[in-house]
Amino acid sequence: MKIHEYQAKEILQTFGVAIPMGGAAVTASEAETVARMVIAETGHETLVVKAQIHAGGRGKGRFAADPELGGVQVVQGAAAARQMAERMLGQVLVTHQTGPEGKQVGRVLIEQGIDIATELYVGMVLDRAQGRVAIMASTEGGTEIEEVAAKTPEKIQRVIIDPRYGFTPYLARQLAYGLGLTGPAAKAASALIASLARAYQELDFSLAEINPLVVTTAGDVLALDAKVNLDSNALFRHPDIAALRDETEEDPAELEGKKRGLSFIKLDGSIGCMVNGAGLAMSTMDIIKQAGGEPANFLDVGGGAKADQVAAAFKIITSDPNVKGIFINIFGGIMQCDVIAEGVVTAFREVGLGVPLVVRLEGTNVEEGRRILADSGLDLVAAADMADGAQKIVELTQ
8 A cells, every 4th residue: 555755754854863843734824824833833934835646756846737836845934835836736647657648736735945955765665575674765865766776786775684693783783884984973873773673563564765865964864755555354453543544546447456356457468367266367468468568457346256246346356447448358267157258248238348358268167158258148258268368359359
């Protein structure tokens, strides 16, 4: 689960991570109120107004209706903060991570301006190859870490946390000194990195990034930006964190899939897929690409789906205007082929079918499933196997 920058900062602050003074606002008047509070507390008029969307690259991004405006702006005074919030709120911000469709800004973060001496990077993520959490640090703060890794990989420090010992103070000091910090700044950075590691472990993060981590001209060490993703499978342990979910930032089809107990992820292709089992779903997407097509989604209906869930899955697929054809690929084990067939027929009767449909059924109750589909009057094409089905749906959509 993704959360906004301001939410990530509030969480990290409770673990001792220093952040700039500020607050979020959903209206221009709220933005002005926050701005006045920040000015009163800091005694400085310089403020930063930051669009809050679930995507990176906001500073370099541009608003669709206001191309001269980026998603991070420095202003002077509360009135200017209000005006900037008015320009941002409700508008679509396009960044390299959102794609050309962009994301609508529903809230902004107002923060104190910071005099920056040095920009650094610190991040934590699971290293799946080693099955352990890795901490990365770099002197190239403010730059996309992927770009640093591609162009100057030697500038990235990387340490692996041994689960037998956990994160130790030594690792924090190693990273801080490796960033070229000394004296009080190194001590403050070590403490911040240790706090980040504690938050990562205790709250079941799947990703944590502070970019940039800054050293101010006064020698303070602050998280100027923060990105946190949480392990959705662990949210039952953190109901207060789960409550931070912003459904307006998520794809409506994916949300509907979650509500129905389906594993659905929207993709950019034109061939809708309905499959049971994550491994088979991934293989189906691969074989569609091998046949020259592009999958429009990942959809695992699971092993225990009922006919109504299958019907819901079918509706979700057909709601995508980019879908030009559908490939149903079922290997019946726990999931029975006749249940899939009944769900498809139910959905077809409710929403209709205006695109080609190819079905491959094998396994439990396969003959009954095929009979249900044959008697339904649906205009569909039967496939002998996965490769045959992929080839047929690609040909039909082209």
